[in-house]
Structure formats: structure tokens, C-alpha cells
Amino acid sequence: MSAPATSVSPDARRLWLVARGPLLAAVVILLTAALIALFTTGEDGYLNPRSATPQGARAVVELLAERGVETVEVSGPEEAAGAAGPDTTLLVVVPDLLDADAARLLHNARGPEAPGRTVLLAPTSPVVLDLFAPGVTPAEPVPVETGAPECRTEGPRRAGPADLGGMRWDPGADAERPGGARTEVCHLREGLPTYLTLTPPDAPAGTDTVLLGTPHPLLNENLADEGNAALALNLLGAHPELVWYLPGPEDLPEGDESFFALLDPAWRWAALQLGIAAVLAALWRGRRLGPVVVERLPAVVRAAETTEGRARLYHRAGARDRAAEALRGATRRRLAPRVGLSRTDAREPAALTSAVAARTGEPAAALHALLHGPGVPSDDRELVRLADDLDALERRVADPVGDARAGAADRDDTAPAHRTDPPPNTKDETP
Known part of the structure; x- marks a missing residue:
């Protein structure tokens, strides 16, 4: 059973439109050569x-x-x-x-x-x-x-x-x-x-x-x-x-x-003219790239594998500055809609820093240094610490109340315990 035709399957009309130019040029060249040979041989x-x-x-x-x-x-x-x-x-x-x-x-x-x-x-x-x-x-x-x-x-x-x-x-x-x-x-x-x-x-x-x-x-x-x-x-x-x-x-x-x-000299001149015509036809058709064809990828690569592969390239090249900027840029793009900024306003460092500071209550200077630099990690440990800090900031922006409760709970757990004894019975007992 033949495969069903699709919108990109070539039909007779499309094949004719594509091939009519070269066919017409070939016919003209052959007729010209035949006439030259007929009248000059x-x-x-x-x-x-x-x-x-x-x-x-x-x-x-x-x-x-x-x-x-x-x-x-x-x-x-x-x-x-x-x-x-x-x-x-x-x-x-x-x-x-x-x-x-x-x-x-x-x-x-x-x-x-x-x-x-x-x-x-x-x-x-x-x-x-x-x-x-x-x-x-x-x-x-x-x-x-x-x-x-x-x-x-x-x-x-x-x-x-x-x-x-x-x-x-x-x-x-x-x-x-x-x-x-x-x-x-x-x-x-x-x-x-x-x-x-x-x-x-x-x-x-x-x-x-x-x-x-x-x-x-x-x-x-x-x-x-x-x-x-x-x-x-x-x-x-x-x-x-x-x-x-x-x-x-x-x-x-x-x-x-x-x-x-x-x-015969006539054939030599005809061959020269045919060669020139062939070169001109090749130059004329060689500049046309044709329609765009969409092809299915031969393999599907998981996002995690792509991320890991890119990270390995950064690590091999020692490009901590590019890795840090990639982490900060991704965090800024995710934080902007969460703090109510448009895509245009999010491009201003001061606007994004102020909105995040108002959301979390943290100092604007510290947030600006975290989100925009200019600090560059000096080693891999500092790069991992920067990634952890950016991840923690995203969690705080996503749920500032929950983070506050978690912080309060952490403070209660670490405070010293005080035992309160019940007050003594001051009522006199009658023997």
C-alpha cells in the first residue's frame, strides 16, 4: 500500500514549475547548436x-x-x-x-x-x-x-x-x-x-x-x-x-x-558556445536555495543531559564568569513575573532589585550583588554557593510567608528551653 500524500509531496504541477526553467534552457541550447551545425557544417x-x-x-x-x-x-x-x-x-x-x-x-x-x-x-x-x-x-x-x-x-x-x-x-x-x-x-x-x-x-x-x-x-x-x-x-x-x-x-x-x-571549426565554435551557456545556467540556478524543508531530528536529547553537557563545557574551559552570568540571567527571568514586572521593566537592574527587596524585605544592595554581580566566582566552590543562594532567593520570592514561618521555627528550635514549675499550693492544710 502506497504512503498517503501530504502537503509537501511533489505533484506534477510542482515538478513542472521547478523543472521548466532548466528544461527550457536545455531545449534552447540544443536548438541553437543544431541550427549552427545545420547552417555551417x-x-x-x-x-x-x-x-x-x-x-x-x-x-x-x-x-x-x-x-x-x-x-x-x-x-x-x-x-x-x-x-x-x-x-x-x-x-x-x-x-x-x-x-x-x-x-x-x-x-x-x-x-x-x-x-x-x-x-x-x-x-x-x-x-x-x-x-x-x-x-x-x-x-x-x-x-x-x-x-x-x-x-x-x-x-x-x-x-x-x-x-x-x-x-x-x-x-x-x-x-x-x-x-x-x-x-x-x-x-x-x-x-x-x-x-x-x-x-x-x-x-x-x-x-x-x-x-x-x-x-x-x-x-x-x-x-x-x-x-x-x-x-x-x-x-x-x-x-x-x-x-x-x-x-x-x-x-x-x-x-x-x-x-x-x-x-570542423563550426563544431568547435558550437562547443564553446554550449560551454558558456552551461556555465551561465549553473550560475543562474546555483544561487537559488529552494524552499525550506523541515526534518525530524534523528534523536531526542533530554534537557538534563543538555544542561549537564553545557556545564561540562563551561567547567572544561574554566568559564566561571559565563556560568555565573547564565545562572543569574535565568534567575532574573524567572523572578521578574513573580514580582509583577514586565519583560521591559525587568531589564532595569534597579527596578528588579527594588521589587525583590520589597517582596522579601532583604537589603537592596545585597540583592543587587547577588542578581547582577559584578562578583565572579574564583573557584568552583564559590560558583556552587552562588547557585545555592540564587535558588534560595527564588524560594523566598515564591513563598515569603512560608519562608518567614520556617525561619521562626528555626529560631524556636535553637532558643534555650526554660522549665516552668507550677505555683506551690499556699492553702493551709488542717491537720
């Missing part, structure tokens, strides 16, 4: 040609499409090498992820049979530079700033001032370069180029390699600034087809793969 990411986010590159792809340049997105070195046919531009977004085999595969895709342009964004890997730009060494990067091209290369010169910077390279001397490749430097920063073009001497027309110090001009959020759009179109629109090689998780070097590296 596969369409987000840094320099993603299909992403319309500020860090994406969809805008430059659409501008190229208006000029008849078709963009083909690839995700692996084999696919990129196969798509880099004749009269194409191959853009490698993260060239430093290429290992020796992948870099050699892409480098060999260019040749007499497949002339075209190869664009590398901020390469620093020696493996990549030795293959695509022999004799070029990386230098310290610099901040991105707007500057003039300061060169005769047609594309940057026609674009005019643009936002360039980032990686710089030391091209060295053309005569000392392996193969004798010719270099053209643009957008110099502190004497070194952030836009470098290398043209092999025996390569077919239209075949070159361009090193761009930063992808800043290609991003959606920067395309409308200065000459960034013109620079991007001249750089990537030199041929009718653009192969956009965006490395995926499978392109990570051996041993560098991790769980977070395999996640």
Missing part, C-alpha cells in the same frame, strides 16, 4: 571557397565566376595533382602541411604538358620551398599593412595599393639560383618581398610560381578594401580554371592528428 572554415563567413573566400570565387573562371575544390594531393592540368591555376592554401611526397607530386604536376600557375600561401617549409622556389629562404614575418606594390609585375601593379604583409622571403640572386629561375619581387616590407613570383627560364609561357605572404586579400571581410579584389582576381584569374586545394584532416602530417584538429 561544410560551409565554414578558414579560406573555404564555399563559405560566406568573414574568414571564408566565397566572394572572390563568385567574382572569378563572373569573369569566366571556374573554381574546382579538391582535398587531397593526388586529386590536386590530377586537376592541375594545362592552363590552370593551382592554389595551395596551407602548403606547410605537405610532406615531401605530396609536395613532389604537386611539383611534378607542372611541366611542359601542363603549363600553369601555382600559388602558395605563406609557405615556410624547407621541403616546399626547395621544390617550388629553390634558393628562396623565409624571413621574419611582418604585420599586414596597406602598401603600394613597388614593382613592374603586371598583376600587382594594376591592382595598386593592397593589404599585404605576413611572411617575407629572401629571394637571393637569380644567377645563384638552381635552374636559373627569374624572380620578381613586389610589396617590399623592410627590403624583402611579401609577394614573390618565380618563372623558370625553360618553362612554357604562362608557367610561374607565386608566393603570397598572407591570405588577407582573399578573405571575404577584406576583399572590398583598397586593391585587394583586383589583386586577388589578377592572381587567381590568370587561367580559365582555378584548382583550390584546401587540405583536410587526411593531409595532416603523421603524428600531428588530434581530435580537435579533425573537427
Whole structure:
């Protein structure tokens, strides 16, 4: 048989009122995460040609499409090498992820049979530079700033001032370069180029390699600034087809793969937002203590045991002053109603002392010292004597007539006894 319901038993309405806040917050968080994942998965990411986010590159792809340049997105070195046919531009977004085999595969895709342009964004890997730009060494990067091209290369010169910077390279001397490749430097920063073009001497027309110090001009959020759009179109629109090689998780070097590296950036941002929402929800609900709940005590302690335990604590600490004040305070509280004083009047020492003195007939000074101190017992014997005196005073106040009779009886018992003989018979007897 189930226990009967009480006034504090939770019902459906009360459970709903308590749980609706957290449930609503959880639903909102899940819907937000689902919408973020739905609208961003596969369409987000840094320099993603299909992403319309500020860090994406969809805008430059659409501008190229208006000029008849078709963009083909690839995700692996084999696919990129196969798509880099004749009269194409191959853009490698993260060239430093290429290992020796992948870099050699892409480098060999260019040749007499497949002339075209190869664009590398901020390469620093020696493996990549030795293959695509022999004799070029990386230098310290610099901040991105707007500057003039300061060169005769047609594309940057026609674009005019643009936002360039980032990686710089030391091209060295053309005569000392392996193969004798010719270099053209643009957008110099502190004497070194952030836009470098290398043209092999025996390569077919239209075949070159361009090193761009930063992808800043290609991003959606920067395309409308200065000459960034013109620079991007001249750089990537030199041929009718653009192969956009965006490395995926499978392109990570051996041993560098991790769980977070395999996640799409959209999921990482969604996880961060969920974590912030969870912390805010915890702070919001953590301050609420809920209703007061009355619980039955697990054990009943007798008043005598409580008094004895408190007395032992006072005795162990040697707190005779606190014990004496506790005894006097309890006596004052019990005497006040017996002598006709209210709770407010009883707080005045003079009023209580006068009322007790009038009731018992004892000196007010002695009663004041007994009820209010300031004497503190010097040892346990004096503390016991104080307790006895206070107890006797309470008895006298409770029954002053009886105490007087008891006192008189005590005086009679202690007085000396006097024997009274009957008076002698003074009547003469007649013999």
C-alpha cells in the first residue's frame, strides 16, 4: 500500500514549475547548436571557397565566376595533382602541411604538358620551398599593412595599393639560383618581398610560381578594401580554371592528428558556445536555495543531559564568569513575573532589585550583588554557593510567608528551653 500524500509531496504541477526553467534552457541550447551545425557544417572554415563567413573566400570565387573562371575544390594531393592540368591555376592554401611526397607530386604536376600557375600561401617549409622556389629562404614575418606594390609585375601593379604583409622571403640572386629561375619581387616590407613570383627560364609561357605572404586579400571581410579584389582576381584569374586545394584532416602530417584538429571549426565554435551557456545556467540556478524543508531530528536529547553537557563545557574551559552570568540571567527571568514586572521593566537592574527587596524585605544592595554581580566566582566552590543562594532567593520570592514561618521555627528550635514549675499550693492544710 502506497504512503498517503501530504502537503509537501511533489505533484506534477510542482515538478513542472521547478523543472521548466532548466528544461527550457536545455531545449534552447540544443536548438541553437543544431541550427549552427545545420547552417555551417561544410560551409565554414578558414579560406573555404564555399563559405560566406568573414574568414571564408566565397566572394572572390563568385567574382572569378563572373569573369569566366571556374573554381574546382579538391582535398587531397593526388586529386590536386590530377586537376592541375594545362592552363590552370593551382592554389595551395596551407602548403606547410605537405610532406615531401605530396609536395613532389604537386611539383611534378607542372611541366611542359601542363603549363600553369601555382600559388602558395605563406609557405615556410624547407621541403616546399626547395621544390617550388629553390634558393628562396623565409624571413621574419611582418604585420599586414596597406602598401603600394613597388614593382613592374603586371598583376600587382594594376591592382595598386593592397593589404599585404605576413611572411617575407629572401629571394637571393637569380644567377645563384638552381635552374636559373627569374624572380620578381613586389610589396617590399623592410627590403624583402611579401609577394614573390618565380618563372623558370625553360618553362612554357604562362608557367610561374607565386608566393603570397598572407591570405588577407582573399578573405571575404577584406576583399572590398583598397586593391585587394583586383589583386586577388589578377592572381587567381590568370587561367580559365582555378584548382583550390584546401587540405583536410587526411593531409595532416603523421603524428600531428588530434581530435580537435579533425573537427570542423563550426563544431568547435558550437562547443564553446554550449560551454558558456552551461556555465551561465549553473550560475543562474546555483544561487537559488529552494524552499525550506523541515526534518525530524534523528534523536531526542533530554534537557538534563543538555544542561549537564553545557556545564561540562563551561567547567572544561574554566568559564566561571559565563556560568555565573547564565545562572543569574535565568534567575532574573524567572523572578521578574513573580514580582509583577514586565519583560521591559525587568531589564532595569534597579527596578528588579527594588521589587525583590520589597517582596522579601532583604537589603537592596545585597540583592543587587547577588542578581547582577559584578562578583565572579574564583573557584568552583564559590560558583556552587552562588547557585545555592540564587535558588534560595527564588524560594523566598515564591513563598515569603512560608519562608518567614520556617525561619521562626528555626529560631524556636535553637532558643534555650526554660522549665516552668507550677505555683506551690499556699492553702493551709488542717491537720
